[in-house]
Amino acid sequence: MALPIFASDALSSVAYAPQELLMILLTGGLAFLAFSPWIAAAVVVLLIVVVVSYRQLIKAYPSGGGDYEVARTNLGEVPGVVVASALLVDYVLTVAVSVSSGVDNIISALPFLAPGRVELAVAFVVLIVIVNLRGVREASLVFAIPTYVFIGSVVVMIAVGLFQTAIGDPPVASSAEFAVQAEDLTQAAVILLVLRAFSSGCSALTGVEAVSNGVPAFRKPKVRNAQTTLALMGGIAILLFSGLTALALISGVHYAENPCSLVGFDCETAVQPSLMAQVAAATFGMGSIPFYVIQAATACVLLLAANTAFNGFPLLGSVLARDGYAPKALNTRGDRLVYSNGMIILGIVAIGVIVIYQANLTTLIQLYIIGVFVSFSLGQLGMVRHWRRMLRETTRVEARRDARAGAERAGAVKGLIINSVGATLTVFVLAIVTITKFTHGAWLVFLAIPILATLMIGVNRYYRDVEHEIEMTDDVHFGSAGDVALILVNRLQKPVAKAIDYALAAKHDKTLAVHVAVTKEEAEAIQAEWESHRMPIPLIIIESPYRTYAGPVAEFITQYRAKHGSTVVTVYLPQYIVGHWWESLLHNRRARRIGQQLMLVHGVTITLVPWLLDSSELIYGRRSRPLPGQERAGRPFEPDPVSSVPIVERSSLERPDDL
Structure with a gap:
């Protein structure tokens, strides 16, 4: 049950990460698709490093605070609130991106719904808010079924597509016949395009931190079960991401940011199907039962990923309120014992984002992974400082004399190496994401995170001053005239x-x-x-x-x-x-x-x-x-x-x- 609860966000991201990767490369022309296997391999390596790094974080901080607790404990107040701000922004964009992608896959199967894209997305957000305010149990079988159906159907599709390729009858996508009007690029622009495609592909890493935030919800032994779930999530995500990317290349999927740049495609009347829809149609046939099963499962798991944010955002808001960095109202449970105020705020902001960006997945992706890698980077840097402090506290002499101290020191050395590699890669990727996406709308996220962090510090200072003002002292007198x-x-x-x-x-x-x-x-x-x-x-x-x-x-x-x-x-x-x-x-x-x-x-x-x-x-x-x-x-x-x-x-x- 832990996999659908905590991993739906990370697993659902494979529905749009390969699509965005290939779409960015296609801007330079069909020849640029030759870079996609190498870029996908780099994303897989990064995903492995992040999963291994978060296994160490779960071991060191099993209380469920995740990157926020790590950054605040080891790096100080300001990095902590920056991570919290990044996570709050990330939760909002998770809802917007997941719902928009889910609607995109629904429209790919039912094109007549295309004119109501925004209205459909808003309706789904409202429905999710209402369901969560009613206090539906997240561990319900209703939430588990779509995740496992999605995993099973996509794995079957990948296996069938690769088998067809092996026997000499590879699947052919409906867009394979369309040429592309490529842009003229300089050498520097080519490098930036490849890096931008890599940063879009890194959206497959979103949601990896969810397991570290939910360790207290696991059964005993909590740490081992959480680490096992994280490893399973990483392995399945790598399998699905690699398989979908391979099938998209084999079947010749051409997905363009502007459909009118596809030569021969009727962009005025026709709807450009999603990569998932094109691969499913090429493998099983358009309109077949497996095609509709895959599209329905994909839409459901994407909406489930949005539902996951409605558990993470209110919980983080309650932690911030408890620590004095957010209004106390966010720490108040409703009559259904859920943090209803946080859910309502998340729903309103997510609807605003969807309406402003017209539920356009490509535009929203440009904003998405900034917050993810800000929290990744600061969390890994915090873990590096954590292991270094443990090594200072456990000297070599003590390690030689005491077997337990020796095991702790060896574990600290191992954790330091793993998290140092993780910190290096995530900081490097954050720099790439910043450079390649800043002018494409990501500057809004860089504006929102400091503003939120400043507000949090201001709220904390206000609560601190009020507490000092009302503190009980010995000069208080009782009795009135x-x-x-x-x-x-x-x-x-x-x-x-x-x-x-x-x-x-x-x-x-x-x-x-x-x-x-x-x-x-x-x-x-x-x-x-x-x-x-x-x-x-x-x-x-x-x-x-x-x-x-x-x-x-x-x-x-x-x-x-x-x-x-x-x-x-x-x-x-x-x-x-x-x-x-x-x-x-x-x-x-x-x-x-x-x-x-x-x-x-x-x-x-x-x-x-x-x-x-x-x-x-x-x-x-x-x-x-x-x-x-x-x-x-x-x-x-x-x-x-x-x-x-x-x-x-x-x-x-x-x-x-x-x-």
């Missing part, structure tokens, strides 16, 4: 009466009602109504000719505390609870705005007193109050006579400064 409650009154209504009753039940030292009057007539009206209903607490009238509410109340509280000392002031704000979304647009929500402003005043606490309108039964399943004629036990908004205080005289109502 008094406790007063203020009920803000706009009009005398049942929600206000309920707030008064709550305040009286809390038994504050003093309970006052405050009305902010913008006109003299309004003040006189509320005074008369207050007296006619014989309300049990004093009413304070504060004039506000400029029609502001929070400011006059804040000034009153400040003056009150200046006169009476460090009094705790509790402000009660009645607030409507509605059941329809449109009802919130019909209320001015003044209580919430006033509360947010009063919270900036020292010594003030805010208490929101909910008044459930009848429509709130949509939320709570009951009415806030009975229908006419119905009885109910208790009237929570009616004042308790025992807690009541005498009504003050009118003269006192008009002079709040006397309080």
